[in-house]
Amino acid sequence: MADKPKLLTLQEISKAFGGVQALSGISFAVDEGVIMGLIGPNGAGKTTLFNVITGAYTADSGNIFLEGVSIRGKRIQDIVRLGISRTFQNVELFERMSVIENIMVGGHVRTRTGLWGAVTRLPAVRKEETALKARARKLLDFVGLTVAPDQRSGDLPFGWQRLLEIARALASDPKVLLLDEPAAGLNAVETERLGILIRKIRDLGVTVMLVEHDMSLTMNVCDRILVLDQGRMLAEGAPREIQSNAAVMSAYLGTG
Numbered sequence: 001m002a003d004k005p006k007l008l009t010l011q012e013i014s015k016a017f018g019g020v021q022a023l024s025g026i027s028f029a030v031d032e033g034v035i036m037g038l039i040g041p042n043g044a045g046k047t048t049l050f051n052v053i054t055g056a057y058t059a060d061s062g063n064i065f066l067e068g069v070s071i072r073g074k075r076i077q078d079i080v081r082l083g084i085s086r087t088f089q090n091v092e093l094f095e096r097m098s099v100i101e102n103i104m105v106g107g108h109v110r111t112r113t114g115l116w117g118a119v120t121r122l123p124a125v126r127k128e129e130t131a132l133k134a135r136a137r138k139l140l141d142f143v144g145l146t147v148a149p150d151q152r153s154g155d156l157p158f159g160w161q162r163l164l165e166i167a168r169a170l171a172s173d174p175k176v177l178l179l180d181e182p183a184a185g186l187n188a189v190e191t192e193r194l195g196i197l198i199r200k201i202r203d204l205g206v207t208v209m210l211v212e213h214d215m216s217l218t219m220n221v222c223d224r225i226l227v228l229d230q231g232r233m234l235a236e237g238a239p240r241e242i243q244s245n246a247a248v249m250s251a252y253l254g255t256g
């Protein structure tokens, strides 16, 4: 019997912006059920890589496979439907919408009637809406947000907005969740809780990719770590291996 394909595989991905080669021939594979950290100095190409995986940018060359099926060139919403969702470095919520509505938006890719059906409020979609709302409430609990579901999202403290964005990303029922600097702007207690939440997400069976500058969080929660430097892959391994890798130290400290 043929081997099951890896959950996510990148083959020779390159992307340039004008004269800047943001990514050069990036190849790696992510196993199902792991937390994979993606680290590297500023400008290494981490966010560009997330943008290429999620379809915000199309790679200049190379290919990306989700469970063996190419997703290169697909539209963002089709990639979400196939099972990849994300959060952003600068939280991107619908600030005027309520907490519960923000999460429901994330779930609409999985409904038969979609967002338009919800807007028109046809009787046929009310049942679907009720189910979506119930699931959104469960996700609120899951990420540990104890707020009124009808509270306006833009009024939440920043750390809570980050949790809400994670709940919205989970509402599309992803196989892979990409978290772009989820600890940025969080205090020490919030960061510790975030680490616990990321593990809980992995334990649900969701594979997590994490871009994060907080090294203690990264080293604590990640099963594997991939290091980028100036658009190239510098190293890949378990946290312990990465911490003692001379090339990685040199890229971070600017020595060697």
Ligand SMILES: Nc1ncnc2c1ncn2[C@@H]1O[C@H](COP(=O)(O)OP(=O)(O)OP(=O)(O)O)[C@@H](O)[C@H]1O
Residues within 6 Å of the ligand: 017, 020, 021, 022, 040, 041, 042, 043, 044, 045, 046, 047, 048, 049
């Ligand atoms: N839309 C864009 N237009 C032009 N250049 C870009 C664009 N996006 C990224 N770049 C450039 O590509 C390179 C990689 O940027 P990217 O944001 O992916 O790095 P990063 O590792 O996420 O950095 P940071 O840790 O600072 O967020 C940088 O030189 C950046 O200036």
